Amino acid sequence: MEILLKAQGITKTFDTGAKTEVLKGVDLTVEDGEFVAIVGESGSGKSTLLYILAGIDTPTSGEVVLAGQNLATVSDDDMASLRRHDVAFVYQYDNLVPHLNAYENITLPLVLDKQKESEFKERVVALATELGIADRLKNYPNELSGGEQQRVAIARALAINPKVIFLDEPTGSLDRERGRQVMEILKEVNEKRGVTLIMVTHSLTHAGYASRRIEIEDGRIK
Numbered sequence: 266m267e268i269l270l271k272a273q274g275i276t277k278t279f280d281t282g283a284k285t286e287v288l289k290g291v292d293l294t295v296e297d298g299e300f301v302a303i304v305g306e307s308g309s310g311k312s313t314l315l316y317i318l319a320g321i322d323t324p325t326s327g328e329v330v331l332a333g334q335n336l337a338t339v340s341d342d343d344m345a346s347l348r349r350h351d352v353a354f355v356y357q358y359d360n361l362v363p364h365l366n367a368y369e370n371i372t373l374p375l376v377l378d379k380q381k382e383s384e385f386k387e388r389v390v391a392l393a394t395e396l397g398i399a400d401r402l403k404n405y406p407n408e409l410s411g412g413e414q415q416r417v418a419i420a421r422a423l424a425i426n427p428k429v430i431f432l433d434e435p436t437g438s439l440d441r442e443r444g445r446q447v448m449e450i451l452k453e454v455n456e457k458r459g460v461t462l463i464m465v466t467h468s469l470t471h472a473g474y475a476s477r478r479i480e481i482e483d484g485r486i487k
């Protein structure tokens with residue numbers, strides 16, 4: 266198996282008046298095709314770690330190699346390419362652009378990548394059908410249920426055919442049934458498409474969908 270992500274000695278200290286040492290040396294290796302759940306108490310540093318692994322935030326010390334790129338030394342062009350083609354992120358809240366409809370939200374990364382609609386439209390509609398939102402594509406985010414919005418966000422992540430999707434509490438704002446549906450979709454995305462998933466979750470039930478669970482406690486992996 267190919268190694269998709271290797272993080273070594275990750276620390277993170279926030280210095281806002283008082284210093285908060287959130288991560289105290291995290292090592293993590295994720296192989297291509299894994300579905301990893303990151304669990305831990307509120308405030309334990311799950312989101313902080315996820316942002317660092319995805320290259321959205323930088324560690325205080327330590328190294329992350331993601332899809333063959335060392336995030337500390339990667340050029341702007343290579344980083345942009347990683348974001349356009351290989352790495353997607355699904356946030357817990359405010360996932361979607363409010364003034365774009367569902368279709369426009371899903372295809373935004375493709376449009377920004379200057380891809381032609383004639384070349385992606387069919388694929389995106391098929392993806393939306395698979396996720397059960399094909400009849401909601403003309404609707405704006407405020408006209409969609411939480412579960413539908415989350416599925417649009419997952420479709421947008423999948424639209425670029427990424428190697429890996431990072432997800433921060435993708436079911437956090439959903440009720441139990443919709444949360445279960447989203448987890449079933451993610452499991453299928455991982456198993457059928459082979460997309461690597463790295464997901465933060467509060468829910469031990471949802472962590473059970475993953476192939477591996479890691480727990481953060483006191484700034485380290487337990």
Ligand SMILES: Nc1ncnc2c1ncn2[C@@H]1O[C@H](COP(=O)(O)OP(=O)(O)OP(=O)(O)O)[C@@H](O)[C@H]1O
Pocket residue numbers: 279280281285287305306307308309310311312313314
């Ligand atoms: N930008 C920041 N500046 C200062 N402190 C921060 C910052 N971001 C996070 N923290 C602190 O770091 C700690 C870890 O935050 P983080 O968001 O990673 O936790 P979490 O495990 O994701 O929690 P939750 O489950 O509640 O989302 C918290 O104590 C938080 O207050």
Ligand SMILES: [Mg+2]
Pocket residue numbers: 311312313
């Ligand atoms: Mg968090």
